[in-house]
Amino acid sequence: MDRVPILKLGDILIVTIQIDLEDQSVLALQEDLADTVVATGARGLIIDITAVEIVDSFIGRMLSTIASVARMLDAQTVVVGMRPAVAITLVELGLSLGGVRTALNLEKGVALLDHVWDRARR
Amino acid sequence: MTQPRELPIAGNGDVVLVRQHVRKVAVEVGLSLVDQTKVVTAASELARNALVHAGGGRVRIEIVHNGVRQGLRLAFSDEGPGIPDVQQALTEGWSTGNGLGLGLSGSRRLMDEFELVSEPGEGTVITVTKWAR
Numbered sequence: 001m002d003r004v005p006i007l008k009l010g011d012i013l014i015v016t017i018q019i020d021l022e023d024q025s026v027l028a029l030q031e032d033l034a035d036t037v038v039a040t041g042a043r044g045l046i047i048d049i050t051a052v053e054i055v056d057s058f059i060g061r062m063l064s065t066i067a068s069v070a071r072m073l074d075a076q077t078v079v080v081g082m083r084p085a086v087a088i089t090l091v092e093l094g095l096s097l098g099g100v101r102t103a104l105n106l107e108k109g110v111a112l113l114d115h116v117w118d119r120a121r122r
Numbered sequence: 123m124t125q126p127r128e129l130p131i132a133g134n135g136d137v138v139l140v141r142q143h144v145r146k147v148a149v150e151v152g153l154s155l156v157d158q159t160k161v162v163t164a165a166s167e168l169a170r171n172a173l174v175h176a177g178g179g180r181v182r183i184e185i186v187h188n189g190v191r192q193g194l195r196l197a198f199s200d201e202g203p204g205i206p207d208v209q210q211a212l213t214e215g216w217s218t219g220n221g222l223g224l225g226l227s228g229s230r231r232l233m234d235e236f237e238l239v240s241e242p243g244e245g246t247v248i249t250v251t252k253w254a255r
Contacts, residue, residue, distance in 0.1 A: 020141065022134045023170070054141065054159055056166040057224045085159035093163060093228035094214055 004029045006036050012044040012113060013037065013075075014106070018051045026062045033066055037073045044113040045070050048106055050081030060095040067100045076116050077101065080109040124150055126184035131198075133178075137169045140181055144196065147183055151194045152254045161194060161252045164229040168198045168248055171225045176202020176246065186251065193234075193253040198246075205240040212238070 001024050007014045013036055015029070033045065047063065049055065055063070067077040078101045090097065101116075103109040124147055129140055144165040148158040165181070172179035179200030186195045205211045212230065217223035226248075230236040233250040240246040 020138050022138055024134050053145070054163045054166060056163050056170075057228060058166075058170060083159075085156045088156050089159045089163050089232065092160065092231050093167075094224045094231070095228075 001025055001028065003032070006032060008036075008040055008042065011042055012046060012110065013040065013042045014046045014048065016048040016051070020053075021059060023058055026059060030062055030066055030069070034069050034073065037070055037075045043075050043117065045075050045077040046106065046109045046113070047077065047079045048081050048109075049079060049086070050083075050105075052081075052083070052086065055082075055086050055090055055095075057093060057095060060090060060093075060097060063100050064097060076113060078103050078109040078112050080104065080106055124185065126182060128180055128182045131169050131172045131179050131181060131200075134173070137166060137173065140169045141166050144183060144194070147185065148194055148252075151185055151192045153194065153252060154255065157252055157255070160232040161196075164232040164250060165196055167225040167229045168196070168250070171248075172198050172200045172202070172246075176200035179245075188253065191253050193251050195249065195251045197249045199248075201245040204242040204244050204246055205238070206242045208238055208240060 001022060002019050004015055004017055063079055070077045080103045082102060101112060103112045129143060130136055131140060141162050145158060145162050148161050153161060169181060179198060182197040184195050186193045210216055212226050214227040215223040234253050235251040237249045
């Protein structure tokens, strides 16, 4: 089973999914991320799906679950880089990823986290 | 041209292999990028369904013709417990597993044609087709 590496940059954890994910790898990533958030005290989580060709209901549910778990561990999640065809397919499939923040790319994802933290400080 | 091919669905790794082969044939048929993505997503849902609900099965992947149109047809079959109430199973959000209940209803929306044949105790065959535009 392939595992997805988790990078840390300041307060942010960055995960770039570059393989065709098996269900087992998806579940492992969910657990690895929760552990890493707690171990590092990260406040933000960026999941980059630029290279992901399809998001089915299983992977979609994983993204929602990670965002919910991270929120309970005091970290905000942003999914970045979704391809247009993936967005169209997800909506038609019936998944809207409610509760998951998205940004077009990594740069905008970091800016969105900064904005969220800024607002929380006020 | 790719000959019809049957792939087994016996484990999580097979779901990935089914996705990859379906993608390859979808490109060959000339589906648009959005339609390729829809077909591969539906294939992923239906392959996982066969695995979760029937303990596995297989899929036949073939190129079909209707006049000048080309299409991609996938037939998922299993020898699982079958579906007692097909109408209910096609209802969005209805699930016997621990999923979201989007697999069947969602796959039907993503494809052009959808046919489900099932008898309790006799297994299930789901045939879906997407036509190139």
